[in-house]
Amino acid sequence: MSNTSNFRKAMREAQGQSIVGPEVISNALPYLGGGLILTAVGTYGGLGVLGSRPEIFMPTFWVALIAEFALFFVARGIAEKGNNSTALPLLALYSLLSGYTLSGIVALALSTSGVGIQGVGIAALGCGVTFIAGRNIGSNLSDEDGMALAQTVRLGIIALLVVLVGQLLFSVFGVYTPSWLEVAISGIGVALFAGSAVVDFYILPRTYKNEQYLPAALSMYLTYINLFVFILRLLIAINGRD
Template sequence: MSNTSNFRQAIREAKDQALVGPNVIKNALPYVGGGLILTAVGTYAGLNVLQTRPEIFMTTFWVALIAELALFFVARGIAVKGNNGTALPLLATYSLLSGYTLSGLVLYAIGTVGISSLGIAALGCGVTFVAARQIGSNLSDEDGMALTKTIRLGIIALLVAMVGQLIFGVFFGMGANPLLELAISGAGVLLFVGAAVVDFYILPRVYRDEQYLPAALSMYLTYINLFIFILRLLIALNRD
């Protein structure tokens, strides 16, 4: 959910602006793919720990999560300044840690829905990419800005709902409400499909061609979150 912080700045910088980086998405795509591969490696490592040393997983999970959050802000700041040589290994490490922290959800999805859930989520991300590229690249300025603002507000509302769900679960001992989980998961899928469209509209208006790493990070976050919410939706739909 870290990319919620990018929307306000993106709207401000992109408003009434022509393309400043017409090739930035093309330049970013290899790094998006590389990040996703590293995330898969990190997830595999987490699954291995869960199966062989489950007693240490939660400790390593929290360490990885804290390091992941810190790396996000540090690496993004460096990448935006154009220091790609320094930012790249930090972003690679971030991708590995992101996969590690995702492994618990992946294992739960496999146990609840089956390993096919991973294929469905990956296919959903792939279909979204193809459709979003066509739609987002051809949006008018009026429609693009309106969609960007709508998605930003929607993701903020989604984050508030998830925090509320967590608070009620932890502090009030209330189990996960199946209908609420279904609603949050479905909304998350729709919002990040919309965010994928927004990426193709707004990134070339915010980043220059040589700023491909922050653009890649934005796209990476969109598809990781979409993958997560598709898994959550599949789990919610398969609960008894």
């Protein structure tokens, strides 16, 4: 959920602004694609560790997660200052670490009856279809509709984050979410991040100039990854019900 602060900042900057980067989305898409390929490589590596050395996976997972959060803020700050040559390798490393930390839920999906590799493919395809539709819708939103949708999605993501933190705390004490509630949480997450994909195509051209393609790519990347995770969670919750 690293994109919560990024989303709030972008929305504040976009409010009342005209388009300042008409080509920033087009410029960012190759870097988004490259980041997703590196994420797939990181996930493959994580699955390999899980398969061959499962005892070291969790320690390395926590190291990767901490490093991932640190890199997010450092790389975003450098990218927003326009220092693309320095930010690019940091964002590449961030994408690899992100893939490694995703390998746990991907492994769970692969081992869940009714999900498997086809479920992972469905989640990835669903993200792609959402982004195509989001670009068509978000690029044509009026200022009033765009800001209204952005405010709604922002508040929804904040509420979802609170629920997820509560869910994590309950699980620490051995209280696990009922399957029907997990389905509801995951479904809401899918809807919110699908809305966030639409909002990205409205906000980013009003926030970043054409040469600021790396922070724009990072914003879309975060939306894509979160959408992918929640689609997987939904598939696992539906197929894993008692």
